[in-house]
Amino acid sequence: MMKRLLTLLAALLVFAVPASKAVAQSGPLRIEITEGVIEPLPFANPAFVAENAAATELARNLSRVVSEDLIGTGLFREIPSSAFISQITSFNSPVQFSDWRAINAQALISGAVSVGSDGSVFVKFRLYDVFAGQELGDGLQFNGTQAGWRRMAHKVADAVYSRITGEGGYFDSRVVYVAESGPKDDRRKRLAIMDYDGANVQFLTDSNAIVLAPRFSPTGDRILYTSYESGFPRIYVMDVASVGRRALPTLEGDMSFAPRFAPDGNTVVYSLTTGGNTDIYRMDINSGNATRLTSTPSIETAPSFSPDGSRIVFESDRSGTQQLYIMSAQGGEPQRISFGQGRYGTPVWSPRGDLIAFTKQSKGRFHIGVMRTDGAEERLLTASFLDEGPTWAPNGRVIMFTRESQGETGTASLYSVDISGRNLKRIPTEGGASDPAWSPLQR
Amino acid sequence: MTHNMNGASSMNFTARSFLLVSVLALAACTNPDRFDSANGAGGAGGVGGTGGIGAPGSASDPRSPAYFQQTIGDRVLFVVDQSSITPQYQSVLDGQAQWLMTNTDYVAIIEGHADEQGTREYNLALGARRANAVQEYLISRGVAPSRLRVISYGKERPIELCSDEACYSQNRRAVTIISAGLSS
Numbered sequence: 001m002m003k004r005l006l007t008l009l010a011a012l013l014v015f016a017v018p019a020s021k022a023v024a025q026s027g028p029l030r031i032e033i034t035e036g037v038i039e040p041l042p043f044a045n046p047a048f049v050a051e052n053a054a055a056t057e058l059a060r061n062l063s064r065v066v067s068e069d070l071i072g073t074g075l076f077r078e079i080p081s082s083a084f085i086s087q088i089t090s091f092n093s094p095v096q097f098s099d100w101r102a103i104n105a106q107a108l109i110s111g112a113v114s115v116g117s118d119g120s121v122f123v124k125f126r127l128y129d130v131f132a133g134q135e136l137g138d139g140l141q142f143n144g145t146q147a148g149w150r151r152m153a154h155k156v157a158d159a160v161y162s163r164i165t166g167e168g169g170y171f172d173s174r175v176v177y178v179a180e181s182g183p184k185d186d187r188r189k190r191l192a193i194m195d196y197d198g199a200n201v202q203f204l205t206d207s208n209a210i211v212l213a214p215r216f217s218p219t220g221d222r223i224l225y226t227s228y229e230s231g232f233p234r235i236y237v238m239d240v241a242s243v244g245r246r247a248l249p250t251l252e253g254d255m256s257f258a259p260r261f262a263p264d265g266n267t268v269v270y271s272l273t274t275g276g277n278t279d280i281y282r283m284d285i286n287s288g289n290a291t292r293l294t295s296t297p298s299i300e301t302a303p304s305f306s307p308d309g310s311r312i313v314f315e316s317d318r319s320g321t322q323q324l325y326i327m328s329a330q331g332g333e334p335q336r337i338s339f340g341q342g343r344y345g346t347p348v349w350s351p352r353g354d355l356i357a358f359t360k361q362s363k364g365r366f367h368i369g370v371m372r373t374d375g376a377e378e379r380l381l382t383a384s385f386l387d388e389g390p391t392w393a394p395n396g397r398v399i400m401f402t403r404e405s406q407g408e409t410g411t412a413s414l415y416s417v418d419i420s421g422r423n424l425k426r427i428p429t430e431g432g433a434s435d436p437a438w439s440p441l442q443r
Numbered sequence: 444m445t446h447n448m449n450g451a452s453s454m455n456f457t458a459r460s461f462l463l464v465s466v467l468a469l470a471a472c473t474n475p476d477r478f479d480s481a482n483g484a485g486g487a488g489g490v491g492g493t494g495g496i497g498a499p500g501s502a503s504d505p506r507s508p509a510y511f512q513q514t515i516g517d518r519v520l521f522v523v524d525q526s527s528i529t530p531q532y533q534s535v536l537d538g539q540a541q542w543l544m545t546n547t548d549y550v551a552i553i554e555g556h557a558d559e560q561g562t563r564e565y566n567l568a569l570g571a572r573r574a575n576a577v578q579e580y581l582i583s584r585g586v587a588p589s590r591l592r593v594i595s596y597g598k599e600r601p602i603e604l605c606s607d608e609a610c611y612s613q614n615r616r617a618v619t620i621i622s623a624g625l626s627s
């Protein structure tokens with residue numbers, strides 16, 4: 001029973017919206033995911049067992065975050081503990097599957113937490129397929145520090161998600177973004193980093209200079225971003241742990257922005273504006289040697305590498321409006337891939353290589369969408385006054401982006417949506433937030 | 444800010460008709476010594492010398508940055524997605540060029556801006572195009588390239604806040620900010 005459901009779930013995750021729906025979406029737009037909602041999979045997650053007194057509160061918090069992660073995907077529904085017939089009081093006692101079947105829990109998570117004498121935390125868990133009456137995968141154990149308890153919860157949830165959907169997890173990841181405050185004509189911007197769910201916010205810069213569009217390195221240890229701290233927009237690279245930063249070399253009078261790492265972590269692709277003309281360049285970050293990749297009088301910007309590093313998708317207005325193009329990582333003649341009505345910008349290659357996410361402007365509205373790398377099967381996932389700047393979850397199944405409200409009091413917030421257009425939701429941040437970039441899964 | 448902007452934009456129309464007159468007036472009373480007293484005087488909004496028309500440093504003093512900003516007009520507005528300078532603003536820029544060539548102690552940074560209808564990266568590039576169009580125009584009118592620098596803010600610094608064309612049209616701008624030159 002569960003297997004069937006799981007297969008179904010996985011299938012829906014992979015491709016939920018038939019082509020006909022994508023056509024319907026380009027009509028009068030109202031895509032806020034009310035159609036085709038799949039029935040979320042019901043699971044039971046009894047509070048983790050605290051194996052010693054020091055672990056009592058941690059156990060409660062850990063199970064709560066595991067549940068929040070799963071529910072937050074829109075693919076799972078938690079059965080309230082008030083419905084439980086049996087309780088789990090010991091990690092190793094046998095599970096009464098009939099009691100869980102009776103309340104229609106299809107998945108059951110059982111966990112335990114203990115705190116060692118040195119203060120380190122041990123978390124173990126098992127996942128059960130209730131209707132099959134057996135474990136799904138082996139039990140797992142993590143250990144870490146008390147300060148890092150949220151990461152352990154995310155790791156448990158990633159394992160559960162991954163086993164049930166067949167997809168990689170994404171909960172144990174971080175997001176770097178621009179924290180915003182102040183009025184619209186004097187917006188203060190600071191780089192900030194947080195867990196994917198908005199917890200553990202840390203600021204990486206002060207608000208003295210405008211900062212834009214941070215991007216993680218492939219290992220998540222460095223961040224590229226654009227800052228006006230010199231008075232002019234320039235690209236900086238920051239070490240996340242030390243917050244130390246340096247500017248990439250540019251010539252006086254040039255502006256550089258829209259940087260992104262290549263998968264090798266040593267090459268940066270970016271836009272450079274000289275004499276009013278913006279083209280795409282690549283630079284070896286260690287030597288500072290730059291190579292020009294495009295050479296046209298039009299605007300070429302927002303480059304993003306394919307995961308294998310062989311190609312670059314970018315936007316150009318050489319045709320008269322912004323459209324998406326793909327070229328070799330060494331430059332050369334690009335191939336246009338977007339042909340729909342409207343303007344396309346900020347393309348980002350999925351970490352799985354299969355899709356390209358983009359911002360689309362059409363009839364005065366903004367959309368986040370995805371298409372195949374040949375431009376086929378375009379699907380718009382969102383619609384609003386201003387949505388822009390998609391970034392991929394490490395598993396390539398969820399997209400985070402900036403949504404800005406209109407008018408004098410307009411503010412920016414972070415939202416996420418899955419690639420079928422379901423589960424649109426706001427990521428909680430204190431104050432305004434824009435330009436998110438999702439890290440790879442943490443190690 | 445808002446008030447200032449409305450003032451400046453309506454002034455551009457009136458400024459047009461008076462522009463030739465004021466440029467001629469400037470040329471007529473140019474006295475090489477007269478501008479020496481402005482040497483090293485403060486930057487934008489700064490302090491003018493003595494002996495000008497009206498209160499020194501005020502908008503009626505033709506040597507003052509305030510005059511540049513308010514009487515000549517410090518900005519050019521653009522059509523959606525465009526960076527070409529319309530005839531209306533060519534005369535504003537002619538006035539800017541004339542002023543800069545007369546007041547050689549000043550340098551200028553040209554800021555390019557876009558309205559909020561567009562992605563961040565594209566708007567940065569578009570703002571750069573606009574600032575560059577102004578820079579090239581001023582150079583074509585004789586201003587030394589070494590006195591001009593451009594910067595784009597994209598959509599990061601709107602001056603009008605509503606989400607309508609009334610505001611967008613004011614935000615699609617290139618503003619020439621003058622300051623005391625490095626040479627002084």
